[in-house]
Amino acid sequence: MKSRTARTRTSLVLAVGALCLAFTLSMSAQVQTTTSTQAGNATATTTVERGEVVYVTGNDLVVKMEDGTIRHFANVPETTKITVGDQQLGIHDLKPGMQLQRTITTTTTPRTITTVKSVTGTVWNVSPPLSVILTMENGKNQQFKIPKDQKFNIDGQMVDAWGLKKGMKVSATKVVEAPETVIAQQRKLTGTMPPPPPPPADVPILVVEEVAPPVQVASATLPKTGSPLPLIGFLGLLSVTSAFGLKALRTRLAN
Numbered sequence: 001m002k003s004r005t006a007r008t009r010t011s012l013v014l015a016v017g018a019l020c021l022a023f024t025l026s027m028s029a030q031v032q033t034t035t036s037t038q039a040g041n042a043t044a045t046t047t048v049e050r051g052e053v054v055y056v057t058g059n060d061l062v063v064k065m066e067d068g069t070i071r072h073f074a075n076v077p078e079t080t081k082i083t084v085g086d087q088q089l090g091i092h093d094l095k096p097g098m099q100l101q102r103t104i105t106t107t108t109t110p111r112t113i114t115t116v117k118s119v120t121g122t123v124w125n126v127s128p129p130l131s132v133i134l135t136m137e138n139g140k141n142q143q144f145k146i147p148k149d150q151k152f153n154i155d156g157q158m159v160d161a162w163g164l165k166k167g168m169k170v171s172a173t174k175v176v177e178a179p180e181t182v183i184a185q186q187r188k189l190t191g192t193m194p195p196p197p198p199p200p201a202d203v204p205i206l207v208v209e210e211v212a213p214p215v216q217v218a219s220a221t222l223p224k225t226g227s228p229l230p231l232i233g234f235l236g237l238l239s240v241t242s243a244f245g246l247k248a249l250r251t252r253l254a255n
Helices: 002-030 229-254
Strands: 032-039 043-057 060-065 070-073 082-084 087-089 099-127 131-135 141-145 152-154 157-159 169-192
Touching: 099 141
Parallel strands: 082 169
Antiparallel strands: 032 099, 043 060, 043 099, 060 070, 082 087, 099 131, 099 169, 131 141, 152 157, 152 169
């Protein structure tokens, strides 16, 4: 007898559970929901980062930032483009020495999302202040949880859950306002090519002049150790010879 009663209670609990589950699953089909969004004034901030390309290989990029720090950008996407003049360069077009500039514009927009849920039906059962079962226009019963401080419109009068009675036709509206902030970023990459290398410095040309060795010229002056006696003797001999010659010539002419 006890076991039969236990089985009966179990079946009853399962049936009630299935009924509540059915109410919960079909409830969304009978509740009318409207959502509206109201945006506030947007604010924008701009951040500029500058750096010089130090090293690039494959899709890895190393940049020396303006403050002297070194930053490594790994796996730069192929879709990333840098505007250099009128050209759009990719990661494989970058060269050491190029100047890069990244401009980040952050736009912050506050907005409020308002969700309005409304339902109309006839009270079939009420368990204040937690839940109420309404008979909908299609004849099906549905269970609804009653939010805290929820008010119901009964023939133009607003009552709480304790004022609901079976057979009353009620309509309820729930308004939820959820503020949120939408943040959007726009990134722009620009760059300039490195300056051309300076022209080679002028190298001085070494001119080698061949200098002839000095020529020694013999001096016409006799060394101080020389003597004039030989010259005098030679002149004397020449005078004696001339005298004998003249004498002989005169004798021949006289004969």
